[in-house]
Amino acid sequence: MSDLAASGMFQLLQTVGGVLCCICGVSMPPNPTNMCVRCLRSRVDITEGLPRHASLVYCPECRSYLQPPRTWIRADLESKELLTFCLRRLKPLTRHVRIINAEFVWTEPHSKRIMLRLRVQREALSGAILEQSHLIEFTQHDNLCESCSRFQANPDQWIAVVQLRQHVSHHRTFLHLEQLILRHGAAARTLRIKEADQGVDFFFGNRSHAIKFVDFISSSVPVQSRLDKQLVSHDPKSNTYNYKHTFSVEICPICREDLICLPPKVANTLGNLGPLVLCIKVSNSIVLLDPFTLRSAYLDAKQYWGSPFKALLSSRQLVEYIILDVEMESSEISVGGLKYTLAYAQVARVSDFGKNDNIFTVRTHLGHLLNPGCYALGYDLYGANINDFEVDKYRCLDLPHAILVKKSYEEKRQKRRGKGRSWKLKSLNMEIDNAKGRMGKEKRANDYEEFLRDLEENPELRFNMSLYHNNDYQPSEMASTVGGDELPSVPLDELIAELAINDEEENNCGSMAD
Missing domain, CATH: 3.10.450 (Nuclear Transport Factor 2; Chain: A,)
Incomplete structure (x- = not known):
């Protein structure tokens, strides 16, 4: 065994x-x-x-x-x-x-x-x-909380208001801020949002919520703010004071695509940059680019408000040019996450066709985008009447005939007009001021359309934004390529599917739960 x-x-x-x-x-x-x-x-x-x-x-x-x-x-x-x-x-x-x-x-x-x-x-x-x-x-x-109960009793019973203002002729900055606010939920504590002249008012039921909102705006765009308060009531027995707080927040009037003539003091501080520069990006700082040398500089809010300046020409004054010839001068470089190439281009204003033979040779930073026969938007310094004190300070400044800013797709968009987009944006629950009537509605619609076009053309702007699928969009059989150039659009992988439950799906969910 x-x-x-x-x-x-x-x-x-x-x-x-x-x-x-x-x-x-x-x-x-x-x-x-x-x-x-x-x-x-x-x-x-x-x-x-x-x-x-x-x-x-x-x-x-x-x-x-x-x-x-x-x-x-x-x-x-x-x-x-x-x-x-x-x-x-x-x-x-x-x-x-x-x-x-x-x-x-x-x-x-x-x-x-x-x-x-x-x-x-x-x-x-x-x-x-x-x-x-x-x-x-x-x-x-x-049971209503304290802030909601106060607001239901009287909608004007707010504790703090943030008055956001920007003294420019368009609303593109506010449209961009609106998407950032929605993405991060910065206005979740607001009692009411109201459109005002050249800005928006945000009402809060708590002072700390308004301070947090101002901090968010300060981290998104260059601003300067001021706090005022008004005594509402006072209880001498308990030594309690009730105030209404007003935060006045002014956004820097410099916007993307603006042409700027830097003051001599600011130009010297930035290493003799410019003096003619383009604003290519606005976040918590302003990115300036010299379109003739591709030199760049960054200005934060403290530097700008220490020596403030205004734009020489804004995007509302862009003129359409046709590109006749392009000759590359340098290799491609990256500035602020965007790529540029120096080149010489022969251009002519589209409005001059059939009237005169004015052709200009300009230096541009868009050599990698332009081809003979395409269109571009730029500032017409040859025919513009410029009255600016900063330009007068430069006695020997030789202004170019034109400064190109971006490639134009207007001709191709006209062929696609009325077909809509495959994506859409959400908006804040805002009280719109209809006092301006029809003109105000048209201006608001034009600003919104320009903002949507900027999102299509510039992927950098779409960063940190939420774009959603448009379920009502029906793609057409016609291709979006005209003349060998593709019309800019938002890729499908950047879109978010919006949650929508119809009655049939709700019934199915209910039967499954049973």
Whole structure:
């Protein structure tokens, strides 16, 4: 037998002894209680003492829940924020059990009920560990929070207002800021948003929310701000003062594509840049480019407001040119994330065709984009009447006939006019000022169309923005290529599918839940 064991032909099998349950007599592995799991659960309830019902105070206006005593927490249905909030409310009652898992049970949104299923563990008799499921029903009680209650009583009962202004002739900066605000949810705490003359007013129910919003604007564009406050009421017994705070925020009047004549002091500070420069980008700083040498410089808000200046010509004064010939001068370089190439170009104004033979030879930074026969937008310094004190300070300044700014696709857009776009943008819930009538609506529509074109032509502008699929768009059979050049558009991989649930899908979801 020992020889067989040594050869490994037989193996000793170790068996575990079993015991009978002291209640029902079922054979089972031994445990400290000598009871099977079924009998143990029938006699021991580890969820004893845990609540089965709880209540939540909910503000339907701002979708916030009350965390006693006075804190309001914003959370959507079946979100991780709401799950964390519910577990924190149960923490003092569940300290004797261990929560293994927690999940929501689907309920009708209008039922004012939130069902939460917990999986808990607890020590039972003689050290045995039991695991059990426990269902808790939360009842929502609607009650307006302090700020929403104040606003419902009187919409003018705001605590702080941010008056955002920019003294320019268009709204392209505000349209860009609107998308950044929507992307980051910076205006989530606003009570009301109202359009004003050359700007927008944001009303808040708390001063700290307005300060946070001003900080966001300051990190997005160069601004200067000022804080004023007005005493509303005063309680001498409790020494309590109530103020209304006004934040006056002025955005730098320099916009992208503006032509600037730098003051001599600023030009010397930037290493004798320019003096004629183009603004190619505006973020928390201004990026300036010399189109004749490709030298660049950055100006932050402190530097600009220390020596402020205005634009010599703005994008509203761009003139369309046709490119007759292009001769490259240098290789391609990158400035501020954008690529440029120096070149000499022979151009003529489109408006001169059939009237005169004026042809100009200009130096441009768009050599990598321009080809003979294409169109470009630029500033006509040959026929412009310029009255600027900064230009007069340069006695020997020789102004060029034209400065090209960007390639033009107007001819191709006219062929696509009325076909719409495959993408769209969201907008803020803003009160529009209709006092200007028809002219104001047309101006607003033109500014919005120019902003959409800028997004198509410049991928850098689309960074940090949310573009959505347009479900109403129907693509045409005609291609968007005319003359061998493709019309700029937004790639499909940059678009976000907007969530939309129709009645049929809601019925399917309801049947699946049943």
